[in-house]
Amino acid sequence: MADRVYLSILGSRFRSQLSYRTSFLLDFVAQMLGQAGELIVILVLFGRATELGGFAVHEVLIMYGIAGVGFGLADLFVGQLDELPRLIRTGQLDVLLLRPLSTLAQVVTGDIQLRRVGRIAAALGVLVYVLSTSDIAWSAPKLLLAITAPLVGAVLFGSIWVVACSICFWIVDGRELANAVTYGSNMFSSYPITVYPPWLRRVLAFVIPGAFIAYYPALALLDRPDPLGAPAFLGWCSPLIALVAAGVAGLVWRFAVRHYQGTGS
Template sequence: MADLAVYFRLARAQVRGQLSYRGSFVMNCFGQALAQGNDLLVILVVFGRVAALGGFDITAVLLFYALSGMSFGLADMVVGSIERLPTYVRTGAFDVVLMRPLATLFQLFAGDFQLRRIGRVLTAFGTLVYVLSTTDIHWTPAKALLLVLTPLAGATIFAAIFVAANSVSFWFVDSRELANAVTYGGSYLTSYPITVYVGWLRTLMAYIVPGAFVAYYPGLTLLDRADPLGGPSWLGWLDTPVAALAALVAGLIWRTAVRHYRGTGS
């Protein structure tokens, strides 16, 4: 809890600094929103040519996109600064991180907190509002809770992917692009139904990397849709337990990676 309190203090200080240049902050948020909007534009272009994608209409795909975009945007804003880890390891700056009386992950998370990344969340949230307002969903208290928890659970899953993917930096000199392929690539893949992917990619990105629990299965539950792949309906309620398990696995990978670190030798 003490580490968490320090993290919030450091993040709040950075937010105050970023908001002191409001014009720049607004433009940066707008740029992030446009970046997220590019993926939305691709979906709209695709559905200008086809009526269904992987067995789903545009409403379902937009719901997947919105849940995935909100999840990734939140994770990128809170833990995205861990992408600087390869530079820390290569230059030896990670030695300084180890010397401070604060958890290493929290230091990296707070090292470059960028509130501007909330622009991604806003674009996805706007899409979600549109989908929910134009779709006849049979609401129950359980579904309402699922809708609230899904972006948080998805953000936790993406945060775990960020940590696990960037932990490779302790074994390879510069693994930034490898990590980006898993993190940003995972965001793109989870924006679509997993039925559009070939078997090996579906197994890798949907189950080994549990991307299917970010948006696909919760989205099916919200829409009362059966899984074309034959998965049981209760999978949609497992996003929070899967997120907790992903966080645990990522934490174990991180601890193993840090113990492997031996410095730069300089």
């Protein structure tokens, strides 16, 4: 029954956005250009250097593509959590809590923006191109890894989003702090972790599992040893890490909701 409710909500959101086709198309293109802007930054860097953190341009673009598709999917499906501070301040979250439906599901389906598909399309185009033109010894496991890596990345990004936004239950104006973690993780995972100082690698690669979004899967696809000496099997561990991250995110969200005392507290 609940699934049908969510599908009805999503259907109404999609129909309302597609009814203004010109506006949707312009927003779609704007999202593509925004993603392309990040690509241009990488290309400009390689215009000045032949390697970045020990990686060639096509290797960095594989990481960029995986991270870009994963972040785009997460932004599409859970990006509405950015509105959580407003929902708390205005008391609208209290209304959601009264309904016999999942609070998290109600928040993330509240205003899904289809225009964000433009970001996914741009990153996916880059990923398909660079994978098809790179010298990769393809096998069935690697093909499966290439297909699932962006999806697993989306789960990791989504889990990071849920945990980061949960702090807004205690810090109502914590959107900027949450955005620093979510959007910062996207920027971090688009580059080899070798370009960052050791303390930042430890925090954003393992405390916040950003390295498992694109860096380690890219190493596995390229058959490259990790310059930092990490074992090769980490390239295949992202699904397990994503499962753990999703479980932790669910626990954090439930804890935050259960300890939420209302707008007037």
